Amino acid sequence: MKKVILFAVILLLVFGISSLVLSADENWPTKPIRLILGSGAGGSTDMSTRLLASILEKELGQPIICENKSGGTGTVAASIAATQEPDGYHLFTLQTGPAFLAAHTQDIPFDPLKDFTFISRYAVWQYGLVVQADSPWNTFQDFLKFAKENPGEISYGLSGTGSPQHLVMERLGLLEEIEWKAIPFKGSAESIPALMGGHVNAEAGVAKWAPQVLSGDLRLLVAFGAERMKEFPEVPTLKELGYDIVAPSLLSIAGPAGIPEDIVERLDQAIKKAVEDPEFIKLIDRLRMRVAYLDHEEFAEHVKKAYKEQGEIIKKAGLAKEE
Amino acid sequence: MFQNILEGFHLMLTLGNLLAVIFGVIFGVFMGAIPGLTATMGIALIIPMTYFLDPVTAFAMLLGAYKGGLFGGSIPAILINTPGTPAAAATVFDGYPMAQQGKAGKAMGIALYSSVIADAFTTICLIFIAVQLAKIALKFGPPEYATLIIFSMTIVASVSGKSLIKGLLAATVGFLFAIVGLDPMLSTPRFVFGSVYLFDGISVMAVMIGLFAISEVLIQAEQKEKKSTTYVPVSKGGATWEDLKSCLPTIARGSLIGLAIGAIPGIGGTVSSFLSYSEARRVSKHPEKFGTGVIQGVAAAESGNNAVCGGTLIPLMALGIPGNSTTAVLLGAFMIHGLSPGPALFKEHSATVYGIFAGLILANIVLMVIGSLAIKVFSPVTKLPKSVVFPITAILCTMGVYGFNSSYFELGLMLLFGVIGYLMRKYDFPLAPLVIGFVLEPIGERAIRQSLILSGGSPLIFVTRPISAFFLFLAVVSIFILSSAIKKAKSLN
Numbered sequence: 001m002k003k004v005i006l007f008a009v010i011l012l013l014v015f016g017i018s019s020l021v022l023s024a025d026e027n028w029p030t031k032p033i034r035l036i037l038g039s040g041a042g043g044s045t046d047m048s049t050r051l052l053a054s055i056l057e058k059e060l061g062q063p064i065i066c067e068n069k070s071g072g073t074g075t076v077a078a079s080i081a082a083t084q085e086p087d088g089y090h091l092f093t094l095q096t097g098p099a100f101l102a103a104h105t106q107d108i109p110f111d112p113l114k115d116f117t118f119i120s121r122y123a124v125w126q127y128g129l130v131v132q133a134d135s136p137w138n139t140f141q142d143f144l145k146f147a148k149e150n151p152g153e154i155s156y157g158l159s160g161t162g163s164p165q166h167l168v169m170e171r172l173g174l175l176e177e178i179e180w181k182a183i184p185f186k187g188s189a190e191s192i193p194a195l196m197g198g199h200v201n202a203e204a205g206v207a208k209w210a211p212q213v214l215s216g217d218l219r220l221l222v223a224f225g226a227e228r229m230k231e232f233p234e235v236p237t238l239k240e241l242g243y244d245i246v247a248p249s250l251l252s253i254a255g256p257a258g259i260p261e262d263i264v265e266r267l268d269q270a271i272k273k274a275v276e277d278p279e280f281i282k283l284i285d286r287l288r289m290r291v292a293y294l295d296h297e298e299f300a301e302h303v304k305k306a307y308k309e310q311g312e313i314i315k316k317a318g319l320a321k322e323e
Numbered sequence: 324m325f326q327n328i329l330e331g332f333h334l335m336l337t338l339g340n341l342l343a344v345i346f347g348v349i350f351g352v353f354m355g356a357i358p359g360l361t362a363t364m365g366i367a368l369i370i371p372m373t374y375f376l377d378p379v380t381a382f383a384m385l386l387g388a389y390k391g392g393l394f395g396g397s398i399p400a401i402l403i404n405t406p407g408t409p410a411a412a413a414t415v416f417d418g419y420p421m422a423q424q425g426k427a428g429k430a431m432g433i434a435l436y437s438s439v440i441a442d443a444f445t446t447i448c449l450i451f452i453a454v455q456l457a458k459i460a461l462k463f464g465p466p467e468y469a470t471l472i473i474f475s476m477t478i479v480a481s482v483s484g485k486s487l488i489k490g491l492l493a494a495t496v497g498f499l500f501a502i503v504g505l506d507p508m509l510s511t512p513r514f515v516f517g518s519v520y521l522f523d524g525i526s527v528m529a530v531m532i533g534l535f536a537i538s539e540v541l542i543q544a545e546q547k548e549k550k551s552t553t554y555v556p557v558s559k560g561g562a563t564w565e566d567l568k569s570c571l572p573t574i575a576r577g578s579l580i581g582l583a584i585g586a587i588p589g590i591g592g593t594v595s596s597f598l599s600y601s602e603a604r605r606v607s608k609h610p611e612k613f614g615t616g617v618i619q620g621v622a623a624a625e626s627g628n629n630a631v632c633g634g635t636l637i638p639l640m641a642l643g644i645p646g647n648s649t650t651a652v653l654l655g656a657f658m659i660h661g662l663s664p665g666p667a668l669f670k671e672h673s674a675t676v677y678g679i680f681a682g683l684i685l686a687n688i689v690l691m692v693i694g695s696l697a698i699k700v701f702s703p704v705t706k707l708p709k710s711v712v713f714p715i716t717a718i719l720c721t722m723g724v725y726g727f728n729s730s731y732f733e734l735g736l737m738l739l740f741g742v743i744g745y746l747m748r749k750y751d752f753p754l755a756p757l758v759i760g761f762v763l764e765p766i767g768e769r770a771i772r773q774s775l776i777l778s779g780g781s782p783l784i785f786v787t788r789p790i791s792a793f794f795l796f797l798a799v800v801s802i803f804i805l806s807s808a809i810k811k812a813k814s815l816n
Contacts, residue, residue, distance in 0.1 A: 040648075
């Protein structure tokens with residue numbers, strides 16, 4: 001009898017607690033979810049997120065309305081999202097800039113560590129350093145050696161001061177005491193032709209150079225990611241070459257701070273499933289990004305760590321905003 | 324080569340592909356004709372539809388939309404003084420005055436013919452000499468961009484109207500507005516007043532639509548009318564063979580300028596159509612009439628912007644480099660289909676490449692047909708009373724600018740520039756130089772600063788490189804010619 005009563009009490013407790021927790025919004029989602037995209041229509045970020053959203057729709061049973069709010073490489077989207085209702089119906093794509101970098105270099109109306117609920121990271125960009133295929137540098141070491149021996153001679157194109165690829169190059173420069181000239185372009189669509197035309201000696205950027213590397217016009221010297229690229233398995237990463245440097249990169253779903261735990265949990269589960277969808281993996285491969293899922297806890301940890309790390313690098317590189 | 328193209332047509336000419344091209348062109352014209360919406364957006368919108376299509380069909384549709392959008396922008400430019408896309412801004416100068424003289428049909432007709440001819444020319448160049456042209460385009464580094472932009476500043480003189488001083492002032496104001504946003508070299512915010520919405524600068528769409536369309540609505544709203552009159556005298560028919568013949572040299576020049584500007588990444592259709600317009604005015608026997616409804620003005624602007632379509636496809640197909648935002652979106656579409664544009668594409672997917680080329684030619688023909696229909700559909704606008712046309716214009720502009728980036732902030736900017744445009748027109752300041760200053764400043768500033776980093780601060784880099792020196796020489800010659808023309812005009816008075 002005692003056992004039965006004990007069992008009944010436990011049963012009651014379990015149900016009671018779980019119903020308390022679920023009462024936040026038991027049936028979420030009951031209406032369409034709005035997802036703010038931090039980039040313009042038609043770009044790689046836009047395309048990958050829209051496909052992710054369409055898979056999530058099936059998973060969650062509610063339409064997801066994607067809205068493009070481009071500006072400041074995702075900063076505009078993040079600052080809008082920071083002020084929205086944390087009800088699980090307002091989400092956005094949190095990207096590298098607003099999560100790790102912008103707060104150190106610019107005055108922005110949000111604090112990436114306090115103002116967001118982190119849901120999941122689903123992909124990262126792949127970065128690397130490329131040179132002309134007929135240049136004398138066959139390996140990254142060749143290139144470094146030349147740059148060291150000829151201070152101020154090497155110029156490299158990139159898109160944007162303070163971008164992940166710029167921070168990687170600045171760190172390398174500080175470590176190896178190299179003077180090279182960073183030439184910021186409006187995007188890889190301008191920095192890659194500048195390299196092909198020989199106006200700069202190298203280009204540091206996202207894998208938009210892959211077609212030219214495949215066609216034999218350019219040579220990839222080193223990858224800035226945590227792993228070698230699928231398409232260029234013979235090219236080493238900086239880590240393998242003995243530098244503890246990985247380009248910060250982030251494509252993720254987040255929301256305003258304070259989204260109830262169980263909604264986060266459910267969203268995270270749905271995204272986890274979605275990133276395993278073969279259609280999604282195929283698209284990410286073709287866009288030359290890498291699927292890199294992190295659950296909400298790992299993701300929150302990752303942001304904290306990377307935010308601090310990048311802040312220090314930005315300060316050292318002399319790119320921090322004036323306090 | 325011809326064998327390949329014939330095979331391309333064989334691949335292209337199916338009912339499904341034809342329908343795809345027709346749909347693409349209609350959609351493009353529609354997107355172009357709505358102020359604020361552009362071909363780029365149209366393409367981005369239909370890319371998801373093409374996920375499951377064969378690549379040739381997909382690109383037939385997307386490229387149809389690109390061409391349609393470039394022409395579509397001229398329709399509201401001519402009918403309601405509103406460039407449908409930024410590239411159609413120069414079409415406004417003579418297109419709208421023509422419409423007010425009852426020649427809207429003629430203006431739209433010549434816009435269509437110029438668009439189709441320029442487009443056909445650049446498509447042929449793309450097919451036969453893309454690789455060679457792309458190699459020349461690669462010779463353009465920061466110093467060449469810088470001096471090309473310095474030379475392009477001389478356009479200000481041709482669109483300043485009566486007073487060069489007022490034109491230069493307006494251009495300076497355009498420069499100042501263009502400075503707002505993140506510094507191109509340092510990424511530090513400039514004049515953003517704490518607003519992240521200004522990080523990417525002031526939206527060119529809000530500037531164009533505010534300056535031209537909203538100011539026109541304000542000016543029309545001022546006019547007191549006893550009874551509702553028709554908006555403009557009813558059109559007296561379309562463009563004739565005579566009209567076209569008188570425009571052919573202009574179209575030829577516009578096509579060449581568009582081809583060259585398109586092939587150099589990052590400059591774009593707006594600059595190209597302004598350059599073409601300015602060149603047409605320079606060679607004209609009656610330059611003073613430009614801006615009052617000269618048919619060559621419309622032909623110059625429209626050939627200049629449509630030629631950019633083939634032009635921007637040159638670096639895309641030959642090197643895999645997108646020359647403007649539209650081709651950047653197209654590059655994304657190629658990637659989705661697992662194709663990498665560039666030399667490898669010609670080797671590995673030559674059938675697809677020639678299928679796409681055939682699609683470009685087909686889209687050119689379809690544009691001619693759909694364009695003529697569009698002119699018929701939109702012409703009745705001229706019969707509507709002003710009291711109907713302008714409120715609708717205001718609504719369309721609001722929808723379009725909001726739709727562009729779903730941003731209320733940009734709507735505010737549009738209104739602000741509407742008021743600025745209104746005041747400028749009241750005090751007889753020309754609008755075009757402001758637009759030119761605004762469009763050229765970012766490209767020029769970045770290129771000059773890049774060049775100076777490369778040269779370690781020495782301005783000699785601009786004269787020691789041949790192409791760069793050539794543009795500087797052109798700029799000096801233009802200024803010399805202009806100033807002697809002004810002196811002559813003064814002594815005649």
